Amino acid sequence: MFGIVRPCSHRLGESLKAQWMAHLCGLCLALRGDHGQFARVVTNYDGLLVSVLTEAQRNGADGRRRTAGPCPLRGMRTASVAQGEGARLAAAVSLVLASAKVRDHVTDGDGLLARRPVALAARRIAVSWGKAGARTGLDVGFDTAVLVDAVDRQAGIESLAGAGTPILTVTEPTETATAAAFAHTAVLAGRPGNAVPLAEAGRLFGRLAHLLDAVEDQAADAAAGAWNPLTATGTSLAEARRLADDALHGIRLALREVAWAPGALAARRNADGKLAHQLLVHELRRSVDRAFGVSSCGHAAADTGATAAFGPPQHGGPYTPQGPQAPGNPYGGNPFGGEPPRPGRRGFWSGCAVAAGLCCTCQVCCADEFEGPWSRQRREGWCSNCDCDCCDCCDGCECCECCSCCDCGL
Secondary structure, rough: OOOOOOOOOHHHHHHHHHHHHHHHOOOOOOHHHHHHHHHHHHHOOOOHHHHHHHHOOOOHHHEEEEEEEHHHHHOEEEEEEEOOOOHHHHHHHHHHHHHHHHHHHHHOHHHHHHHHHHHHHHHHHHHHHHHHHHHHHHHOOOHHHHHHHHHHHHHHHHHHHOOOOOHHHHHHHHHHHHHHHHHHHHHHHHOOHHHHHHHHHHHHHHHHHEEEEEEEHHHHHHHHOOOOHHHOOOOHHHHHHHHHHHHHHHHHHHHHHHOOOOOOOOOOOOHHHHHHHHHHHHHHHHHHHHHHOOOOOOHHHHHHOOOOOOOOOOOOOOOOOOOOOOOOOOOOOOOOOOOOOOOOOOOHHHHHHHHHHHOOOOOHHHHHHOOOOOOOOOOEEEOOOOOOOOOOOOHHHOOOOOOOOOOOOO
């Protein structure tokens, strides 16, 4: 999965977390239902925004749910998932953009794609995804040609961009593509009056996606000698941050003009409306902070991080046996050799086997809890870690309702 909006389950709270997972699983299952199992690999966090926006504008969104069977990505639990045109539009957009991304990597000869047989196979997959996305888009009345055109123009713009070229010239194709996808959610929801503000929100979201990707990749691109929009145009990080902050403000203003389904503003009964605001206002701002390196994970400090929570025993860690007489050692054995581990704790190799199983079933990242492969202690899934300091969102305020401490009205 990929995307710039990666919400924290602690900030979302149980209600909004359930809504978010319903849309994420709905996108995944829409891809599988229309295009087969392999298409599910293009499931992404940003794509589900299209599904969220569609349902947030509709009346009776709760009727567009179904119960899905057990899935390894949910720790083998059933779940209520979103279905319908919003999920299918999200699937179409995800397929077309993933197709373009694969074609771009093939053209650049990145990694294994530099090998001709691999490149040929990847190109076939990209063509298949592009056609599949176009079919699904047609089914929901969305012409994916606008996405394909944006991707094709991107390569030409990048080839001509140089020092002094406005960075917004480079981000324009991405802005156009996301504006079209966001605006079409108003059509699907039967609220054409929302198309203009949602197109503006989508345009600015596309700008942010392009800018944050450039910021996060700039150092790696420089080391690899790859093209980066900030480096190529001579845009400073300070200017990129200014543009990002302006885009955040613009998205917030645009969302105020959207007519959500009844209950989103006054009674707070529209969970999708609250989720849309949470993702596009609060979480998107945190994505910007994260990209520019001004935020940290509050839970990681207390949790000793993902490596301690999952990886094999490390010398010096809180769960590391360092000998039978080591102070504070509850196990009295070293799994790397010498005395065998005490009953109840797995040895090194058996732990490796369990760790492989946890990775293959994605329980490490997606399950709320899983059993540590070596220690057998309960661990939180990686996606449960976050940088929040309060029960829901609210940027550190003392409340427990997501948006009651801001002026958004949700």
